[in-house]
Amino acid sequence: MATDHSPVRGSDLDTVAGNGLVHRRMFLMAGTAAAASIASAALPNPAAADALQVEPWMKLPGSGFVGYGQPSKHEDKVVRIWNTAPGTIGTGTSRTPHHLLDGMITPNGLHFERHHSGIPEINPDTHRLLIHGLVKRPLIFTLETLARYPMESRIAFIECAGNGQLLYQKEPAQAGVQQIHGQVSCAEWTGVKLAVLLQEAGVDPKAKWILAEGADAAGMSRSIPMEKVMDDALVALYQNGEHVRPANGYPMRLLLPGYEGNMNVKWLRRIKATESPTMTKDETSKYTITLPDGKSLQFVLPQEGKSVITRPSPGLTMKEPGLYEISGLAWSGYGKINKVEVSADGGKSWAAAALQQPVLPKALTRFRMAWQWNGGPAILQSRATDDTGYVQPTREQMIAKRGTRTIFHSNAITTWSISDKGEVKHVYA
Amino acid sequence: MSTRNSLLIAVSALALISAVAVAADGPNLGRVATPEEIAAWDVSIGPEGVGLPPGSGTPKQGETVYLAKCVACHGEKGAGKPNDQLVGGQGTLPGDKPPVKTVGSFWPYATTIFDYVRRAMPYNESKSLTNDEVYAVVAYILQLNGVVGENDTIDARTLPKVKMPNRDGFVTFARGK
Numbered sequence: 244m245a246t247d248h249s250p251v252r253g254s255d256l257d258t259v260a261g262n263g264l265v266h267r268r269m270f271l272m273a274g275t276a277a278a279a280s281i282a283s284a285a286l287p288n289p290a291a292a293d294a295l296q297v298e299p300w301m302k303l304p305g306s307g308f309v310g311y312g313q314p315s316k317h318e319d320k321v322v323r324i325w326n327t328a329p330g331t332i333g334t335g336t337s338r339t340p341h342h343l344l345d346g347m348i349t350p351n352g353l354h355f356e357r358h359h360s361g362i363p364e365i366n367p368d369t370h371r372l373l374i375h376g377l378v379k380r381p382l383i384f385t386l387e388t389l390a391r392y393p394m395e396s397r398i399a400f401i402e403c404a405g406n407g408q409l410l411y412q413k414e415p416a417q418a419g420v421q422q423i424h425g426q427v428s429c430a431e432w433t434g435v436k437l438a439v440l441l442q443e444a445g446v447d448p449k450a451k452w453i454l455a456e457g458a459d460a461a462g463m464s465r466s467i468p469m470e471k472v473m474d475d476a477l478v479a480l481y482q483n484g485e486h487v488r489p490a491n492g493y494p495m496r497l498l499l500p501g502y503e504g505n506m507n508v509k510w511l512r513r514i515k516a517t518e519s520p521t522m523t524k525d526e527t528s529k530y531t532i533t534l535p536d537g538k539s540l541q542f543v544l545p546q547e548g549k550s551v552i553t554r555p556s557p558g559l560t561m562k563e564p565g566l567y568e569i570s571g572l573a574w575s576g577y578g579k580i581n582k583v584e585v586s587a588d589g590g591k592s593w594a595a596a597a598l599q600q601p602v603l604p605k606a607l608t609r610f611r612m613a614w615q616w617n618g619g620p621a622i623l624q625s626r627a628t629d630d631t632g633y634v635q636p637t638r639e640q641m642i643a644k645r646g647t648r649t650i651f652h653s654n655a656i657t658t659w660s661i662s663d664k665g666e667v668k669h670v671y672a
Numbered sequence: 673m674s675t676r677n678s679l680l681i682a683v684s685a686l687a688l689i690s691a692v693a694v695a696a697d698g699p700n701l702g703r704v705a706t707p708e709e710i711a712a713w714d715v716s717i718g719p720e721g722v723g724l725p726p727g728s729g730t731p732k733q734g735e736t737v738y739l740a741k742c743v744a745c746h747g748e749k750g751a752g753k754p755n756d757q758l759v760g761g762q763g764t765l766p767g768d769k770p771p772v773k774t775v776g777s778f779w780p781y782a783t784t785i786f787d788y789v790r791r792a793m794p795y796n797e798s799k800s801l802t803n804d805e806v807y808a809v810v811a812y813i814l815q816l817n818g819v820v821g822e823n824d825t826i827d828a829r830t831l832p833k834v835k836m837p838n839r840d841g842f843v844t845f846a847r848g849k
Contacts, residue, residue, distance in 0.1 A: 329754035330745060331795065360792065374702070375710050382702030383709070392699055439698045454716050460798045462791035464716060513713055521718045522781045524788040528773065531842065537766030539778075543845040577847075648771050 260594035262587035263615040267597055269566060270613055323353055324421060333361025334461075336403065337490075338425025341553045341572060347599065347607045348398070349428035351483050355504075356490045357403050357426065360461035363510055367494040370458065372440075372478070376515035379445030386494050389480065392435040397477055397500060398606045400574045402427035402546045404503035404530050407653035410638055415658075415669045419557035423657065423669065427574065429607035432498045433481035437514070438473045450516035454523070455497050458512035465506045466520035467499060471544070475500050478511060501545045501576030501605035503652075505530050535646035545576030548635050549654040550583050550610070550627035561665030564618035569596075573608045575629035582628040583610040589622030589658070589672050590637070596625070604630075621661040622672060638671060717787040721832030724786065728827035729808025731815035737805045738812050741794045750774070750816050755795075759816040762837055776817025780842055782834035785810045807831070 257265045314321065321344070325337035337356040339349055349355075356362075367386045375381035406426035409416040416423060441453075446469070453472055456464040467476070477498040479487055487493045492509030499506050505525055520526060520542070532540040550573035555561055569587075573580045579602055584593035599609035610625065627635045636644075638655040645652075658672040717723050729737075738750075750758030752774075761772030771777075775785060790806045792798050801809070811826035819834060820826065826834075 334795075360795065360798065373705055373710065373713055375705060375714065380702075381705040381710055383705045384702050388701035388703075391701055440702070443698050443700055443702060456716065460792070462715065462798070464791070515714065515716060517718065519718070521716050521787075522784055523716070524779075524784055524792075527781065527784055527842070528775075528779045532845070533765060533771055533773075535766065537771070537841065539765075539842050540845040541842040545847075648765075 260586060260588070261592035262619075262621050263617055264585060264587050264592075264594045265566075265613045265615050267611070267613045269615065270568075321353070323355070324425070325356075331361070333358050336405070336426060338421050339428045340421045341425060341551075342420045342556045342559055344553070345570065345609070347429055347572075347601075347609050348483060349430055349607075351430070351485065351488050351491070354428040354430060354482070354488070354491055355401075355403065355426045357405075357504060358459070358490075359463050360459050362489050363459045364489070365458060365493060365510060370494050370510075370512070372495065372511060372514070374440055374444045374514045374516075376453070376517055377447035377450035378441070378516050379447070380443070382440070382444050384440065386480070389435055389478065389495065392439065394433050394480070395436060395477065396431055396433040396481075397475070397498065398429065398431045398601075398603050399498060399500040400427055400429040400546075400605065400607045401498075401504045401507050402574070402576075404505055404543070404546070404651045406504075407549070407655070407657075408650035410653045410655050410657065411642070411647045411650060413647070415671045417557075418669060420551055420553050420657075424551045426504070427572075427607070429574075430482050431484065432477060432479040432487075433484075434477045434479035434495070434498065437476040437478050437497070440478065441472065441514070441516070444516075446516050449518050452517045452520050454513070454515040454517055454521045455506070455508040455511060456513040456515075457492075457508045458510040463505075463508055463525070464521070464523045465508060465526055466517070466523065467497075467502075467506055468542075468544070469516070471499060471502065501578075503530060503544060503546055503576075506544065530651060532645060532649040532651050535648060537648075543652055546574070547652060547654040548575035548577065548580070548627050548629040548631075548633045549573065550580075550625040550635060551657045552585070552623055552625050552659060555623070555661065555667050556659055557667045557669055559667060561616060561661060561667070563665075564616050567614045567616055569612040569614050569623065569625075571596075571610050571625050573598075573610055573625070573627040574606065575627065575631075575633065576605055577629055577631050577633065579604045579630040580608040580610075580627055581630045581632075583608070584626045584628075585610070585612040586624045586626075587614060587621045590624055590656075593626065616661070618665075619663055622670070623659045623661065624656050624672065626656055715787070715791055717783045719781045719783050719832065721783050721828060724783070724828035724831060725803045726828065727803035727807050728825050729804050729806070729811050730825050731808075731812045731820070731822055733804075734808035734810070734812025734815075737801070737809045741801070742809065745795060750813055758813050762817075765838065765841065774817070775813050776819060776837060778838050778841070780836055780839045782810070782814060782819070782831050782836055785813060786831060 323337040327335035372384040403426035479498045496509040552571040596610035596612040641655040660670040745755040761774045761777035764772040814820040
């Protein structure tokens, strides 16, 4: 498609990998080149729709104030999608529309959800947090007392351990980034370090675990290693500046940066210090990885290094050849993202993407890559490396190691194919 | 003079002590929980069965509870549909066909069944069963899975001793392995 008349002819210097991956400076050059090319061409009359107008909203005062603002009505497609268990309205998962978002923070109304018995309507005045078990002084906290403690903020992703499970399927699911990878979101969480509360209670050195329990009808509960709790667990009261949303644990939830979503217990009501794991339903029968030999890996706690291209992705059809930005998200439950590489030729060649600042440990990291699409077929992939040196595996590598008898902790490279019509499809490379 | 000095020393010492106390303990705004309060909330049951309440049940009693409260979601005799299958699937964990994970084929601890049923079931009215009913329905599910006999009684003493078929089927994860 690229011809001698193309305004942004890629020179060897600007090419960073095969099939059109180019240096980001091409965005600037494209602007000047395109402007020059338009100036030198005969200017056609703009189509009526394109003609500059003085719009009606420039002639009348706009609408008034509202108590809690909402997105533009033109953005009504930017919503979560969900599945529920048979016979229930609130047990299941909703997914974040990452293909329609940018940046690293997920808006509160679009944060993914996983509920095991719906969203409880909790009265914050009667909600209590009990800390007991192997402690000297068992303590009860109200929301009011917790709010008087020194707070900390932490930008962290939360990812359901089942996110990406469609990649274990034999055939590529005909689905997009929301359906396949929508069970990860990222927010600024603010609250009280659980270590401070546990120190006040006086933890017995014999206590190597805690049990965390929610106040929902399922009494969702998980065991968590004390080491993690003392390191960076937060009793989060705020999410992106406002009180945690009911769907995300109002009035308080546990935040365990990097650990599988299920352990970040919402509607937190009880912490029990214990010698060993309680062996709850979720940490035995559910969130374990069954291997080909029938044995199951238990306590697979941090989420592995991972990335996905969010744009372009299925549902976002490319209109015409030209310069595009490939954009996506990368994250690791073990630390910071060090590098994200992008390929447009199915993994034959790779180029390092730009990482949007800030790059924070255990937070979503936005990456960006310039791409001169020539209008031909392309196979897009991204591959993350975290600061422990861990490199995101291909689907083949993941399945060689884990098999397909599990739905959890899928972190393989996701592949989008672009047709010569610009349609984007999920494929296996 | 000496009184004033000792007072000064005492005051400084006190200030030092309280500063240390504050630094070590934080604001200390929690109220001490009474044993009764804890007992009312502490519903989790670990694999050793500590905290299992008084009461008991048999598979036969459990069948009555099951037919009244569980069969609509979990099917006849725990066969599943529309929700989780509770019975069968033993021997399906390795191999090429998808594993059938049930209480009998997969759950490593019988105490977990008591813990989970008491806190979360029946779905539409959780925490509504009596302890006897929970013991009974646990006994019924275990008996359907061939783990206990028809005439066995399940209570705080017997439940932790039940060895589940997949008890040794779990390996603690270590990264890189």
